[in-house]
Amino acid sequence: MKIAVRTKESAYKALEREFESTLVNELIPGILHNFANPLNGIMGRSKLLQRRMNEHFNKIKECCPDFAREIVDEQDKLSTDVISICKESDRFFYLFQDLASKFYVISDNRFERINLKKLIENELRFLEFYLDFKHEIKKTIKLTSDMPWIYGTQSGYSLCFSALLRSSMYRMKKSETKELSIITDCDERNIMVVIQDTGAKMIVNTDSATEGDSLLSCNVDMSSLVCVQLLFKEYNVKSVFEGKTGWNRVTLQIPVNRESST
Known part of the structure; x- marks a missing residue:
């Protein structure tokens, strides 16, 4: 990319344009790639947490029914929080998917x-x-x-x-x-x-x-x-x-x- 610089302002604008020119083809794909693994980890662990929590409370109910009745409010709060985490991680995944698919499509010239x-x-x-x-x-x-x-x-x-x-x-x-x-x-x-x-x-x-x-x-x-x-x-x-x-x-x-x- 040729850069013609005559003033401080033109130098700033030229560097700004040079940076912007790397966004679509270089920077954004790299950002999406680096986000993908942590996002998959969050989604997987949140689902695992939900399953293990349900299994844990079911065991408490079987072994200690009286104690299970005492902690029912805490159980409901935890369940609500974990469900919320799972929903938000799914929502983030779909937003990520929308963004990633856009940049994939605009690079597909077939x-x-x-x-x-x-x-x-x-x-x-x-x-x-x-x-x-x-x-x-x-x-x-x-x-x-x-x-x-x-x-x-x-x-x-x-x-x-x-x-x-x-x-x-x-x-x-x-x-x-x-x-x-x-x-x-x-x-x-x-x-x-x-x-x-x-x-x-x-x-x-x-x-x-x-x-x-x-x-x-x-x-x-x-x-x-x-x-x-x-x-x-x-x-x-x-x-x-x-x-x-x-x-x-x-x-x-x-x-x-x-x-x-x-």
Whole structure:
């Protein structure tokens, strides 16, 4: 990575960018790897503790029923605490799994068949790490249960849907109403995905739209969505972007065959 340094501020920014450039491909995978063993140990030991505690109290009840009745309150408190530890360790595991699967997917560049329903669900779970998305946005999700497979790269589709959903989230930051909906429908040839939000109006250039696509104006705010549109074209995905006062809508028509423009 080339670093051009002229001032103290530019040196700081250059080192900051250099550090950030290692996050996705080097640092995060290492962090996840180092977290995995302690987490597995906590989960395993908490389940073992729960089983041994139950066995211990059952033996007390058999051998000393009078004493068992005296300590029933303490037993209930211990049982509640251990159950809570087990539940929280399971919850931490699922959060860890959501994080790990995201970084695995964005490094998977193989052209293969993809379960789009699962991919969208994974993206939504990952976005729960953004506190605004988790707590402030009302979400309506209606995904077709028998959605057919699509073809492409896991990394490409993951990055595209992540950019679309984060764009909706950022547009809604200053909106009084924060609502996001994702609705899918499908037939044997295509999957339709409609993403709608109540954020600031999306800027769309409809004058040069062709073949069912609406072309986004390439400014700073919309540049990531322009990249999404270009990448989707590699998979022959037709995309329509609509920006109105009070709502924005992205409609995707995704083919279920193996065709690619590459």
